[in-house]
Amino acid sequence: MSRHDSMITDYYVVCPYCEYTYQPEGDEAVVDDAVMECESCGKKYRLMQEYTLTSHTTPDCELNEAAHDWEQRTLRDGSAAEFCLECCKARLLGGGEV
Ligand SMILES: [Zn+2]
Numbered sequence: 649m650s651r652h653d654s655m656i657t658d659y660y661v662v663c664p665y666c667e668y669t670y671q672p673e674g675d676e677a678v679v680d681d682a683v684m685e686c687e688s689c690g691k692k693y694r695l696m697q698e699y700t701l702t703s704h705t706t707p708d709c710e711l712n713e714a715a716h717d718w719e720q721r722t723l724r725d726g727s728a729a730e731f732c733l734e735c736c737k738a739r740l741l742g743g744g745e746v
């Protein structure tokens with residue numbers, strides 16, 4: 649588990665860092681992948697919205713110019729991977745994306 653999880657919510661947009669919640673204006677365009685800045689904590693996160701107005705926000709260290717807080721884990725197939733405790737990024741050790 650990362651310290652900040654993706655937030656999937658109906659109607660509301662929830663900051664993945666501080667859980668600040670706001671309701672977007674009804675006529676706001678639905679976007680594919682927007683960078684939002686939290687009004688409460690000032691951190692940036694990605695926002696994806698779907699037709700149902702389900703909002704999916706994910707934390708991203710890189711947006712906030714912070715270093716990932718990697719923790720190494722061993723996957724079920726025995727390969728080693730690193731997961732960022734701060735956001736949802738993962739990478740296989742020895743190259744490649746998870
Ligand atoms: Zn926030």
Ligand SMILES: [Zn+2]
Nearest residue numbers: 709716732735
């Ligand atoms: Zn990270």
